[in-house]
Amino acid sequence: MRAAQPPRTLTRVTGMGEETPMNPIRLRAPVSMSLVSLIAVVAALTGCHRGEPNGASPLIVAVPPTHAPADRAALERALSETAGGPVTIRVLPSQEALIALAGTKQADAYLTPLFDYLFGAHEYGGHAVLQAVRAGGSRGYAGAITVRKDSPIRDLAALAGKRVAFVDRYSTSGFILPVRTLTLAGTEVEPVFAGTPAAAVAELRAGRVDAAAVRANLVADAPDLVVLATTDPIPNEPVWIRADLAPDARDRLVRAFEALSTTPQGRAALAGVADIVSFVPVEPEVFSAVHDAVEQTGKRVADLVPGGWWVHHQNAVHPGDLGPY
Structure with missing residues (x-):
């Protein structure tokens, strides 16, 4: 086993670090190779075609490792009971894999860190519908x-x-x-x-x-x-949905997430998800201030999401080709 390495010291920077060797834009080539592999994994896991969810087919919620539930089966049961049909939680191996998946119809909703949502909203028209609440009602x-x-x-x-x-x-x-x-x-x-x-x-x-x-x-x-x-x-992170999700499916997901905090089973299932205690409705404007603050520094949201610039470039060159449909 390798010994733990001390933190890396970088060169002096001004602002967000445009001149450092680890500028995210300069990492595009290695990141793209990683994302190509991850997209292949996503395709293998999810299959190449998926129709719109209905009462019989599952609603799929994708999460990164940071939001992987301690008991995924319990959370799926709790969500499914209120959604009126099956809900599947899909834990992606990394943020990069989740960003790749977001350009497809292989998931219906996402619970992600804030900048993953802002990127998804910009690139794919993702729409925030709920916000996580933590202890003491903190939003x-x-x-x-x-x-x-x-x-x-x-x-x-x-x-x-x-x-x-x-x-x-x-x-x-x-x-x-x-x-x-x-x-x-x-x-x-x-x-x-x-x-x-x-x-x-x-x-x-x-x-x-x-x-x-x-x-x-x-x-x-x-x-x-x-x-x-x-x-x-x-602001705490949102649950966000893909732009073309049917209104009925959207309403079922919102209802299911809101109901988690109202039953002992739901609270127990939620307890192991990034310290979240409940979800409340939210408007996308809640997250605009952070987006504006980033842009005031001269940065783009794509700078702040792993693999963001590669995905943005692929969308510009090959829109709609990032993953399986």
Whole structure:
């Protein structure tokens, strides 16, 4: 087994890191090869043709590994009872595989991280119908830039040129919006990508970086840390549907997800899905502010989704050819 490697330190960046060696746009070629393989896997798993779902054929909900239910069979039973027909949860092997699937009719709905939805809405006309709710009725969260309590740094300006631990390039609260906050403050930093929120905080506590950017609730009550700034609010992720899903199927899915929190069986089945406690109706406009904030940094949503630029390019060159129909 390989020994764990320390986080990689990248070159100094301004804003979202356009000049670093790991710019997502420069990764298009390797990502495309990965997606070609993933699309082949999707085709093998789902079959080449699928008609519109009805009372007998299942409604298919696709999720990435981050939202894989602890008990998939229990969640499928709970959803099916209210939907008036079978509901199948399909766990894709990665975000890239889910993005590839979203260009097909092999799934009817998706429960994904926020930027996967924004990309799906832009590329395929996906439509948000529900929003996840977490403990205490929380429908959103924020990122935070934090330092050690014994650090002399007490404002963002003092972070100029310092090492800051981020989660990864696709993390909303652990990179994208914290970098926007730094950019608006006119502060350039040296990023270290730790891989997980816990690892970013560990780097800070160990003194290997001067600050860390993670979800605010992870550090809000830490007695040894001080929060310098928080980001704009980030809405919880949505359940979204493909653009051409029949209204009856859409209504059945919405009704089924909303009902999960109303029964003991539904709550138990939902308990193992990314700490979500319920779903509530939502309008797509709820997510517009985050989309606009990203574009204000000069970035596109495709920059922030694994494989996003390759999919966008394929859609432009070969619309409708990304997967099996």
